[in-house]
Amino acid sequence: MKFLSLVLSNLMRKKLRTILTMLSIGIAFVLYSFLGAVKQALVGGVALAGKDRIVVRHKVSIIQNIPIAYEERIRRISGVAELVHFSWFNGIYQDPKNFFPSYPTDPEACLSIYPEILISPEVRQAWLSTRTGAIVGRATADRFGWKVGQRIPLNSPIWPRADNAVWEFDLVGIYDGKKGFDTSGFYFRYDYFDEARRWGQGSIGWYVVRVSDATKTAGIAKAIDEEFANSAAETKAEPEGVFMQSFAQQVGDIGTILLGILSAVFFTILLVAGNTMAQGVRERTAELGVLKALGFGDGLVLGVVLAESMSIALIGGLLGLLLGAGLVTGMAPAMAAMLPNFYLPTGNLVVGAVLTLLLGFVAGILPAMQAGRLRIAEALRRSA
Amino acid sequence: MSSNGEVLVRIKEVDKVFRRGSEDINVLTGLNLEVAKGEFLALMGPSGSGKSTLLNLIGGLDRASRGVVEIGGERVDQMSDRDLAGWRARHIGFVFQFYNLLPVLNAERNVELPLLLTHLAKAERHKHVDTALNVVGLAHRTKAYPRTLSGGEQQRVGIARAIVTDPTILLCDEPTGDLDRKSGDEILSLLQALNRDQGKTIIMVTHDPHASHRASRTVYLNKGQLFAEAPE
Structure with a gap:
């Protein structure tokens, strides 16, 4: 010194x-x-990815949909604890530059598999009971100044409504995320989406499967792919971390x-x-x-x-x-x-x-x- | 002079050879010198005669090519670089012609430098620094930076730095060479006082006969040899 x-x-x-x-x-x-x-x-x-979660997508590309009917067959595979599906909605608010990640999903399964999404029991209940209900992450809510109870009109260049109307959602809650979890997402109910869209009924984008033993994810992923081998929509199942890494490496x-x-x-x-x-x-x-x-x-x-x-x-x-x-x-x-x-x-x-x-x-x-x-x-x- | 006859510096058969390209230059040849404890020795000689080289050998700044350099009974020429550094810190105080103060440090911090190598606490170091600056008459300029001091004052700070650790021997390389006559006289008086009152052994290299008269003994170096009288 x-x-x-x-x-x-x-x-x-x-x-x-x-x-x-x-x-x-x-x-x-x-x-x-x-x-x-x-x-x-x-x-x-990748670092935040659940070690006990597997992502199941179409073998060719994530933009190819797979049938929702796979859900029950996946659920029956040994080691699968629960699963949820998501689709890429590509929602746009008012102007094409106002793009953010948005997904139709099954609310109950989504909240169960992703405990990183933090909402109150009241919001959870409101989402489950409101067919047009949606929750949005804090970052996107702040970005557009959205408030709970507001009706949010969105367009999707991928999924137009059958009646050509604008998609409308009732904002039932704003979620926060555990450290590092993305809070720009917008989640809404798949049943509302599937019924109102012009095409693609009965299909989803990808599944997220939670396994009961994280040390067996490789074997379970292989079993899932074998289940749908030689079908019209073969799958590619991989640990969530690997999936995110390959997604990020597209750039x-x-x-x-x-x-x-x-x-x-x-x-x-x-x-x-x-x-x-x-x-x-x-x-x-x-x-x-x-x-x-x-x-x-x-x-x-x-x-x-x-x-x-x-x-x-x-x-x-x-x-x-x-x-x-x-x-x-x-x-x-x-x-x-x-x-x-x-x-x-x-x-x-x-x-x-x-x-x-x-x-x-x-x-x-x-x-x-x-x-x-x-x-x-x-x-x-x-x-x- | 306060010499008591006990030999402090013993130089025996010392050679110093510098190599310049493929040529060997003999600066000192078979040189012998003894300096008693408490002596004030002036070392004179023309430029290039080896005065500073001899001073460097005594101070452990350079190594002899051959021979014995013994200071206070210790064989300086046989010490490792590491031991030599520690030995210099304990036993040698250097006074340079151009003062060689660190311009980024004020007077008291320049004087404190050698004490950083000791185990003294900060308060003790400050006490020693104050004493040294008092001895050289600069107690009032402790916070002054070298650029704000005159040449004479800078040399006083240099002397304070040299004596602050109470070294065995003071080695002065033309301490008045960069000063006017008045300032030079003051510095010589100060060195004389240190020799007389505190018994410091001093070896001073100088060109100046006026300066050498202040010493208790003068030796002359010419062509690598020492003489008791100025050679013709």
């Missing part, structure tokens, strides 16, 4: 250079925070893309910070020689220079992380429609903090070693 003030004083030697270096590091970490939130939004569902391998961008940014910052530190050491060779003459050992001089590098990276990086987290939080409501899970996970912050130190270490280690190895007599000659 007694050397800390020496380290901090050295940081103030060239204030502008130190501040600019901190800023460049800070901006890299703002980008890190932002891209971390984007990744969370795109693939975060590419998000993790690899983001890692590539961040690697390029951090490599550039590493060069900037490393060059700054090297320049700093070159400029004060004589001073470092004096410290060694006074009795500072090679290791201590190395430590002081390395601590300077790590302090610059830590201060700049933490400021960047804080700013990035603030930006992400501020932008989350505006991003809710496209990226409902747009937030910076705590784990990313911890990794970011470790990264700041690592960046400081890597940027500073070579100049620090150079400082540690200085020959005193030669270094002192630089002051003459």
